[in-house]
Amino acid sequence: MDYREIITIEPGKRGGRPCIRHMRIAVADVLGWLADGQTPEEIISDFPELTEQDIRAALAYAADRERRLITAS
Numbered sequence: 001m002d003y004r005e006i007i008t009i010e011p012g013k014r015g016g017r018p019c020i021r022h023m024r025i026a027v028a029d030v031l032g033w034l035a036d037g038q039t040p041e042e043i044i045s046d047f048p049e050l051t052e053q054d055i056r057a058a059l060a061y062a063a064d065r066e067r068r069l070i071t072a073s
Contacts, residue, residue, distance in 0.1 A: 003056075007027060008021060020057070
């Protein structure tokens with residue numbers, strides 16, 4: 001998945017943290033909800049502006065970032 005069309009970073013929004021499609025929902029928010037045990041369906045029910053593709057993009061972004069951190073070490 002190419003998350004770069006979904007994950008956006010804007011300096012004045014959420015402190016420059018990566019967000020979903022220019023919204024104020026950060027990748028970290030989505031990852032936290034998943035870590036707390038929420039299903040993608042529950043997250044979308046709470047935030048209907050999100051899609052399953054958005055949630056997968058957040059996961060892909062996190063996985064790619066992890067790979068880059070390990071490679072840089």
